[in-house]
Amino acid sequence: MSIISVNLPRTQPAIPIVDKLHQWVITVDHKRLGLMYIFYALSFLVFGGIEATIMRIQLIRPHNDFVSPQVFNQMFTMHGTTMIFFAAMPLVFGFANYLVPLMIGARDMAFPRLNAFSFWLTALGGILLYFSVIGGYGLYGAGNAPDVGWFAYAPLTARTFSPGHSTDFWTLSLLVSGFGSIGTAINIIATVLCMRCPGMTLGRMPLLVWLNLTMAGLVILAVSPLTAAQIMLLVDRYLGGHFFDTQAGGSAVVWMHFFWVFGHPEVYVLVIPAFAFVSEIIPVFSRKAIFGYPVMVAATVAIGFISVSVWAHHMFTVGMTSFGNTFFVLSTMAIAVPTGIKIFNWLATMWGGKIHFRAPMLFCLAFLFQFLTAGLTGIMLSSAPFNWQLSNSYFVVAHFHYVIVGAILFALFGAFYYWFPKASGRMYSERLAKLHFWLFIIGFHLTFDFMHVPGILGMPRRIYTYEPGRGWDAWNLIVTIGVLFQAAGILAFVGNLLWSYFQGKTAGSDPWDAWTLEWSTHSPPPEYNFETVPVVKSRRPLWDIKHPEDPDWKYE
Amino acid sequence: MSTLSTAISHLLHRPSSPTDIFAPVSTPAKSIFDLSLFVLGITGGIFVIVAALLAYSAIRFRKRKSDNGGEPAQVYGSLQVELAWTLTPVLISVVLFLATARVIFQTQHPTPPPGAIEVTVIGHQFWWEYRYPGLKVVTANELHVPVSDPAHPTPTFLNLYSADTDHSWWVPRLAGKTDLIPNHPNSMWIDPHETGLYLGQCAQYCGTQHAKMLLRVYVQSPEDFASWVQEQRQTAQTAPSDGTASEGRKIFESVACINCHTVAGTPANGRFGPDLTHLMSRETIASGVALNTRENLRRWIENPNTLKPGCLMPSMGLNNQQLDAVTAYLVSLR
Numbered sequence: 001m002s003i004i005s006v007n008l009p010r011t012q013p014a015i016p017i018v019d020k021l022h023q024w025v026i027t028v029d030h031k032r033l034g035l036m037y038i039f040y041a042l043s044f045l046v047f048g049g050i051e052a053t054i055m056r057i058q059l060i061r062p063h064n065d066f067v068s069p070q071v072f073n074q075m076f077t078m079h080g081t082t083m084i085f086f087a088a089m090p091l092v093f094g095f096a097n098y099l100v101p102l103m104i105g106a107r108d109m110a111f112p113r114l115n116a117f118s119f120w121l122t123a124l125g126g127i128l129l130y131f132s133v134i135g136g137y138g139l140y141g142a143g144n145a146p147d148v149g150w151f152a153y154a155p156l157t158a159r160t161f162s163p164g165h166s167t168d169f170w171t172l173s174l175l176v177s178g179f180g181s182i183g184t185a186i187n188i189i190a191t192v193l194c195m196r197c198p199g200m201t202l203g204r205m206p207l208l209v210w211l212n213l214t215m216a217g218l219v220i221l222a223v224s225p226l227t228a229a230q231i232m233l234l235v236d237r238y239l240g241g242h243f244f245d246t247q248a249g250g251s252a253v254v255w256m257h258f259f260w261v262f263g264h265p266e267v268y269v270l271v272i273p274a275f276a277f278v279s280e281i282i283p284v285f286s287r288k289a290i291f292g293y294p295v296m297v298a299a300t301v302a303i304g305f306i307s308v309s310v311w312a313h314h315m316f317t318v319g320m321t322s323f324g325n326t327f328f329v330l331s332t333m334a335i336a337v338p339t340g341i342k343i344f345n346w347l348a349t350m351w352g353g354k355i356h357f358r359a360p361m362l363f364c365l366a367f368l369f370q371f372l373t374a375g376l377t378g379i380m381l382s383s384a385p386f387n388w389q390l391s392n393s394y395f396v397v398a399h400f401h402y403v404i405v406g407a408i409l410f411a412l413f414g415a416f417y418y419w420f421p422k423a424s425g426r427m428y429s430e431r432l433a434k435l436h437f438w439l440f441i442i443g444f445h446l447t448f449d450f451m452h453v454p455g456i457l458g459m460p461r462r463i464y465t466y467e468p469g470r471g472w473d474a475w476n477l478i479v480t481i482g483v484l485f486q487a488a489g490i491l492a493f494v495g496n497l498l499w500s501y502f503q504g505k506t507a508g509s510d511p512w513d514a515w516t517l518e519w520s521t522h523s524p525p526p527e528y529n530f531e532t533v534p535v536v537k538s539r540r541p542l543w544d545i546k547h548p549e550d551p552d553w554k555y556e
Numbered sequence: 557m558s559t560l561s562t563a564i565s566h567l568l569h570r571p572s573s574p575t576d577i578f579a580p581v582s583t584p585a586k587s588i589f590d591l592s593l594f595v596l597g598i599t600g601g602i603f604v605i606v607a608a609l610l611a612y613s614a615i616r617f618r619k620r621k622s623d624n625g626g627e628p629a630q631v632y633g634s635l636q637v638e639l640a641w642t643l644t645p646v647l648i649s650v651v652l653f654l655a656t657a658r659v660i661f662q663t664q665h666p667t668p669p670p671g672a673i674e675v676t677v678i679g680h681q682f683w684w685e686y687r688y689p690g691l692k693v694v695t696a697n698e699l700h701v702p703v704s705d706p707a708h709p710t711p712t713f714l715n716l717y718s719a720d721t722d723h724s725w726w727v728p729r730l731a732g733k734t735d736l737i738p739n740h741p742n743s744m745w746i747d748p749h750e751t752g753l754y755l756g757q758c759a760q761y762c763g764t765q766h767a768k769m770l771l772r773v774y775v776q777s778p779e780d781f782a783s784w785v786q787e788q789r790q791t792a793q794t795a796p797s798d799g800t801a802s803e804g805r806k807i808f809e810s811v812a813c814i815n816c817h818t819v820a821g822t823p824a825n826g827r828f829g830p831d832l833t834h835l836m837s838r839e840t841i842a843s844g845v846a847l848n849t850r851e852n853l854r855r856w857i858e859n860p861n862t863l864k865p866g867c868l869m870p871s872m873g874l875n876n877q878q879l880d881a882v883t884a885y886l887v888s889l890r
Contacts, residue, residue, distance in 0.1 A: 069764050069866050155738060156763060161720065249739065252722060252737050286617070292638050293632070317724060318742075319716075319734060319735060321664075322665070326661075333652055341641060347613055352617060352629065355618045365610075368610055372607060377599075379595065379652065380596065383656040384656060384659075384660050385663060386588060386592045386595055389577040389585075389592070456578065458574075458755075458756065461761075462761040462767075470574060470575055555630075
């Protein structure tokens with residue numbers, strides 16, 4: 001249903017393609033920037049996927065020689081860096097950019113120019129990283145891209161061990177995109193705090209907005225130390241500093257602390273927006289209000305706070321004291337409590353509802369099962385002694401891919417299908433979306449379920465080849481086969497987006513009969529978002545309009 | 557469906573893997589194994605219950621064909637229910653935390669008993685140096701330790717150092733891993749209860765050949781260990797009887813080999829590469845990459861990059877005759 005009845009002129013005079021592109025380049029519109037973040041991130045998702053595929057082909061059997069050790073090491077470094085910094089983060093920021101102003105009834109972000117600046121910094125970062133392929137050489141002299149691993153432990157990054165410029169490209173790309181991330185985080189916080197429409201108190205914000213606010217706070221806390229560490233590394237490499245230069249008395253462990261003080265909150269920077277999508281999609285497709293809204297907000301903020309105190313659970317094997325280890329076991333296990341609360345609240349939201357199994361909901365259901373599993377393997381890893389065995393093994397690789405692919409990427413796919421009609425004005429193909437879902441879920445489970453096993457059988461990560469006779473061969477073969485299904489799923493996804501954009505049915509402003517403000521404006525929304533400033537009285541303003549006899553504000 | 561079931565089925569019919577963390581033969585690995593069963597049991601239980609609830613609600617509350625199109629009853633929350641599913645995870649976390657803390661304090665840094673052996677482990681790109689300060693033995697890549705009888709324990713304490721980048725010492729059946737970090741000495745211990753060969757490999761990315769920095773631990777009876785120590789303490793033959801070998805020794809000592817390698821009792825005293833005094837007492841070369849045969853040794857000397865691309869030992873550009881001679885010399889180092 002459409003609430004606004006003003007008809008906009010839908011046909012505009014034809015604009016030359018160059019001018020069109022120019023408009024995208026100079027835009028400060030949050031929706032265009034959001035979409036640019038997403039297109040940019042999707043292309044890096046494909047690059048990162050190609051790198052992963054190269055690694056999986058190399059590991060399909062022991063003593064394979066598909067690529068050299070140097071190339072393999074570059075592949076896992078580029079894959080990790082690309083996926084975290086140039087696929088996952090821009091995707092999350094893109095959705096936040098697009099949705100937060102719309103959901104709080106604002107015209108744009110608080111600082112539109114800062115928003116554009118942040119995007120272009122992030123874009124420059126990704127380009128710098130890939131420029132390393134022609135601009136710098138690595139450890140062994142022959143390579144090009146960085147090969148120090150995505151967490152680039154000192155002193156491997158010192159000039160002694162990493163001559164040439166490949167590590168510099170890695171450092172500079174994260175430094176530049178880090179400033180972009182901080183800019184976006186400041187922007188989201190300012191937007192949420194200052195730009196809400198009349199009536200939208202903090203307690204009436206959609207959960208997605210609350211979760212993105214928490215995410216933005218975490219970005220500032222997490223990315224700042226990483227940025228500081230990159231500057232220190234540059235000082236070491238070019239100005240004779242000794243922060244991490246162990247040959248001159250520096251400390252390798254200090255780099256680990258800096259990196260993981262960033263690295264663990266970073267997981268929550270990525271997964272909290274995934275929670276946000278699920279918290280919007282599950283209620284709409286179960287036809288029920290979210291269960292326990294205040295508890296969900298409290299659990300999110302609690303996760304935000306606890307997540308900055310758990311970083312050294314990545315460092316159980318570096319030889320901390322028993323008390324140090326015990327503290328990080330405790331803080332890590334504590335985070336399971338608010339996380340569990342979230343899962344139970346989503347479950348309770350579905351309970352007693354009428355669940356519509358459309359593509360966004362299917363991805364969210366898969367998210368629930370996979371996030372549950374990822375959380376439980378996380379508890380195993382948080383038990384420090386068990387971690388002494390599992391750390392740096394393929395079990396860890398499987399665990400965090402369960403989080404990043406099984407939870408975050410699945411939620412993102414759900415979000416793509418859910419908001420595609422809003423952003424494009426067209427409906428996606430449900431049939432292709434379900435094909436995508438089934439291919440991807442089969443591929444995901446083939447790859448990442450079976451990847452746990454070689455870890456338990458003692459296979460460390462980051463090895464370009466392995467010895468026969470360790471009992472790892474069959475598992476690695478299955479893991480590689482799963483990649484085929486995942487790649488086919490991604491093809492169905494991209495095909496669906498393209499086909500639906502040109503051929504899809506017109507979606508209308510509110511195809512899901514949903515309840516938040518973005519569905520009250522046109523699809524795609526005009527540049528100014530809302531013709532009149534919306535006024536809300538509850539968490540579900542559109543429910544109130546659709547059910548005047550029984551509005552939400554009576555109960556909140 | 558997923559991780560837990562694979563892990564459990566794996567426990568039931570254990571495949572033959574020499575690096576299985578669930579086949580412990582040493583106290584640290586055993587106490588981790590016991591703890592991990594406990595953790596697996598609890599997390600497995602949680603998985604079954606929550607996944608069943610999720611599946612039930614997805615099926616039970618699906619939109620039916622006969623649906624009248626109206627909205628279901630709107631429920632906004634319940635404090636009692638929230639409290640229940642907050643307190644239960646809190647209790648479970650406390651139990652898991654206590655069980656974990658106990659094993660941490662049991663396993664880390666115990667006081668060495670009188671019969672303990674101390675070994676200094678130094679990680680290098682991409683090989684392991686082992687020094688037994690009490691026994692005056694220096695070797696590389698193949699660690700020999702005595703079996704430890706629980707009644708009269710003779711555990712081995714490893715003091716871990718790194719000469720360059722980060723490494724990690726991981727032999728899954730003996731203990732969890734501990735990192736070797738420059739400027740950050742670490743320690744760990746093992747007390748293998750059964751003799752045999754235990755495998756592992758470096759578990760912290762350390763550079764190009766991280767994958768071929770393999771670990772071999774030979775657990776020997778006290779007698780075998782004592783005679784191994786006896787052998788290792790002798791210096792090398794100073795005058796090889798074979799003509800080719802003595803020619804090889806001249807070449808060895810006149811090209812750069814001796815800058816990096818030590819052969820005790822000769823001018824070769826380099827510390828950058830493995831000690832070669834008793835090279836032929838080892839079963840493998842290049843940190844476990846190849847069997848220690850005359851052919852492999854010759855290939856290795858000719859161009860180490862063919863066996864281990866990216867390793868730090870350079871090819872000396874020797875001709876065939878020189879290669880034969882140097883190989884003959886090395887083969888004489890017993």
